[in-house]
Amino acid sequence: MVLKYVMAASGAAMLLYLVLHMIGNLKIFFGADALDSYSAWLRTLLEPAVPYAGVLWVIRVILTVALVAHVASAIVLARRARAARPVRYVHRQPVQGSYAARTMRWGGVIILLFVIYHVLDLTTGTLNPNGVHGEVHSNVVADFDPSRWYVTLFYTLAVLTVGFHVRHGLWSGLQTFGRSNALVQRSLKTFAFVFAAVLVVGFLSVPFAATFGLV
Amino acid sequence: MKLHLKVWRQRDADDRGHMATYDVDDASPDMSFLELLDVLNEKLTVEGEEPVAFDHDCREGICGACSMVIDGQPHGPEKATTTCQLHMRHFSDGDTITVEPFRAGAFPVVKDLVVDRGAFDRIIAAGGYVSAPTGSAPDAHAVPVPKDQADRAFTAAACIGCGACVAACPNGSGSLFLGAKITHLGEMPQGQPERNSRVLAMVDEHDAAGFGGCTNTGECAVACPKEIPLDVISQLNRDYLAARRARRRSA
Numbered sequence: 001m002v003l004k005y006v007m008a009a010s011g012a013a014m015l016l017y018l019v020l021h022m023i024g025n026l027k028i029f030f031g032a033d034a035l036d037s038y039s040a041w042l043r044t045l046l047e048p049a050v051p052y053a054g055v056l057w058v059i060r061v062i063l064t065v066a067l068v069a070h071v072a073s074a075i076v077l078a079r080r081a082r083a084a085r086p087v088r089y090v091h092r093q094p095v096q097g098s099y100a101a102r103t104m105r106w107g108g109v110i111i112l113l114f115v116i117y118h119v120l121d122l123t124t125g126t127l128n129p130n131g132v133h134g135e136v137h138s139n140v141v142a143d144f145d146p147s148r149w150y151v152t153l154f155y156t157l158a159v160l161t162v163g164f165h166v167r168h169g170l171w172s173g174l175q176t177f178g179r180s181n182a183l184v185q186r187s188l189k190t191f192a193f194v195f196a197a198v199l200v201v202g203f204l205s206v207p208f209a210a211t212f213g214l215v
Numbered sequence: 216m217k218l219h220l221k222v223w224r225q226r227d228a229d230d231r232g233h234m235a236t237y238d239v240d241d242a243s244p245d246m247s248f249l250e251l252l253d254v255l256n257e258k259l260t261v262e263g264e265e266p267v268a269f270d271h272d273c274r275e276g277i278c279g280a281c282s283m284v285i286d287g288q289p290h291g292p293e294k295a296t297t298t299c300q301l302h303m304r305h306f307s308d309g310d311t312i313t314v315e316p317f318r319a320g321a322f323p324v325v326k327d328l329v330v331d332r333g334a335f336d337r338i339i340a341a342g343g344y345v346s347a348p349t350g351s352a353p354d355a356h357a358v359p360v361p362k363d364q365a366d367r368a369f370t371a372a373a374c375i376g377c378g379a380c381v382a383a384c385p386n387g388s389g390s391l392f393l394g395a396k397i398t399h400l401g402e403m404p405q406g407q408p409e410r411n412s413r414v415l416a417m418v419d420e421h422d423a424a425g426f427g428g429c430t431n432t433g434e435c436a437v438a439c440p441k442e443i444p445l446d447v448i449s450q451l452n453r454d455y456l457a458a459r460r461a462r463r464r465s466a
Contacts, residue, residue, distance in 0.1 A: 001418050001455060004428055077386075077428045084321045084387025084427035089233055090223075091313040093287035097432030102385075104430065171433040175445075178453025183444045 003073040008173035010073070012064040015166060016202055017063055022202040028215050029205075032137035039136045071112065099123035100168035107161045121151075137215075144210035150205050159203045166195035216243040218302060219311040220255065225324050233323065234313075244304035248291060249274060249281060251303055254312075268327040276300040276440065279375030282382070283328045284315045289379035289438045297377065297440040317382035320388070322423040332378050336361075336394060336423040341420035342413035343396045345405045357463055358404050366400035371395045373441040383438030386427030391435035393421055394447030397454050411458035418455055 024042075027035045045055040100107075117127065121138060125131030130142035143154050171192040174180050180188055209215045218239045225232030231359040239255050246254070256266035272280035281298040285291035306312065310408050314328065322330040358369075371394075380391035397414050400406030404411070429448055437444040 001428065005456070006451070007465035022439075077430075080387035081388075084425055085318050087232075087324075088448055089284060089285045089287065089318055090221075092284070096434050096437045097385075101430065101432040135314050158320075168431070175275060175431045175449045177454050178449050178456060180446055180449035182444050185446055190455055191380070 003077055004176050006069050006073045007077070008176040010070040011169050013062060013066040014070065015170065017059065018162070018199060020167070020198060026202060028137065028140065028209070032215075035137045035140075036134065039134065067115075071108070074105065074108060098168060100164040101172075103161075103164055104168055107165045110156065110161050111165060113147045114154070114161070117154075118158075125152050141210050141215065144207040146211055149211070152211050155207050158203060159200055161202070163196045163200035166199055167192050170195055198203065216244060216308045218242050218251070218303075218306065218309075218378040220251075221311065221313045222255075222327070223315045224267070224327055225316075227326055228323055229327055244302070246303045247274065247299055248285065248301040248303065249299045268325075270327045270329050274299040277375060279377035282317050282330060282332075282377060282379070284313075284317060284382055286313055289317065289382040290377075290440050294455070295440055295442050297375075300440075317378050319378075319387045319426070320380060320382045321364060321387070322381065330375075330378075334426070335376050335378060335389070337424060338389070338393065338417050338420045340415040342409065343400070345400060346409060347401075347405070364438070368399050371398035371402070371443060371447055374399070374439075374443050375441055377440065379438045379440060379448060380435035380443075381426060383434045384427065384429075385432060385434060386430055388435075389421050389424075389426040389430045390429035390448045390451060391439060391445070393417055393442055394449075394451035395443045398447040398450045401450065401454060411452065411461050414451065414454045414458045415462065418451075 024038060027038045042056055043053040047054075050058075069195045121128050121143060122136075125133060125139065128139050128143055129145070129148070130136065130139045144155075169191050174188050174192075206215075220237045220239060221234050222237060223232060224235045237255055237259075239251060239258070242251055249269070252269055252358070258268050258331060269454075270280045270282050271361055272278045274281075276297040276299060279297075281344065282289070282440065283298055285301070288298060291305075292300045293301050293305055308445070315326050316322075316328045316330050317332075319330075321334040324443075325331050325333065360442055374392060374395035376392060378389075381387055383391045384390075399411055400413065431444050
């Protein structure tokens with residue numbers, strides 16, 4: 001049962017990061033300079049108290065710990081769930097719960113694969129057609145060039161998966177921490193849905209704007 | 216009514232089991248599902264076959280003995296209805312109905328549709344009670360209970376411990392059952408002294424019995440014949456966190 005709290009807490013940490021990440025991304029709509037200087041600022045943040053890119057590395061370490069904890073708990077819990085039903089039903093109605101709830105595990109795997117690609121693409125630049133460190137705007141524009149529609153498509157699918165994951169995960173996490181009762185359950189579900197929808201729109205606006213040449 | 220039944224047959228705990236097909240030609244729409252099985256069993260007995268074993272007791276929807284998954288749903292397709300109160304008028308002439316036991320590692324099949332739900336008894340034994348010196352009954356209303364709390368305790372106390380929540384849960388979790396007991400006793404003044412130790416012991420027993428973890432899909436609350444609301448699981452989670460915190464403080 002403790003693992004559920006690990007899931008919820010690590011999920012919350014990553015969700016907080018997603019919000020900051022999305023807000024950062026939206027700087028692209030204020031021009032190339034705004035985005036590039038924001039990226040540079042992230043590295044000089046709190047200098048000289050912390051070394052160059054110090055804050056960024058602290059965040060990366062926290063995220064990695066959260067990710068490992070989240071995935072490891074998910075694996076243990078999924079195995080436990082499998083063991084809890086050794087013989088499957090011959091006939092079982094589709095789950096009444098939401099599509100989001102049903103796709104948490106496989107959705108999580110898709111998101112993990114996406115995160116690996118995403119880091120190689122826009123953090124290290126390895127898989128990016130431009131791939132110049134610090135030229136965030138040029139990298140993004142080159143990445144989502146109309147000729148690379150399949151990359152945009154993959155990002156879209158991945159972000160939608162994140163949306164579904166967040167929609168059920170946020171509601172579930174609140175329930176896990178006991179921040180739910182009969183009165184507020186419906187509002188919590190709506191809140192989680194709106195939260196996920198805002199994330200999806202915010203994250204998708206950037207690749208689509210790049211594809212259609214708006215930024 | 217003519218009905219085709221696909222029923223899980225399993226000789227004993229070690230048998231692998233299989234689905235068998237039977238036809239019942241003389242079902243009445245006024246029969247309950249258990250009476251349909253009674254009719255089938257009479258027919259099987261006459262034909263020299265082993266009757267289908269299934270759990271039943273009060274047949275009025277309050278004991279929690281009847282079980283089985285009917286057409287993919289614990290206690291069948293009717294909302295807030297146990298198998299014994301499920302009437303054949305909710306099915307159509309000529310229907311094929313699939314009947315399986317509750318499926319969970321912690322509920323091993325004893326025979327056919329009978330599963331051993333002793334794991335629930337062990338969870339109750341771990342802490343699902345209040346310790347009180349017995350003797351003469353205390354005066355009614357000697358301990359006042361606020362109306363809101365009494366209502367919530369009563370809603371949770373409606374749980375008959377049938378195990379439909381486990382059967383419905385994609386993770387085979389007994390969290391709705393656990394939450395119902397925790398909420399029921401936790402809302403009452405008599406439940407307070409053992410509130411922390413109760414939730415810790417019951418959760419430990421639940422996990423040790425091999426039930427899965429809750430992922431808040433809400434499937435249990437839909438299947439529950441007594442309509443236990445999902446928020447009892449949130450209450451369970453909150454009490455568990457508080458109990459662990461209290462244990463750390465006193466350690």
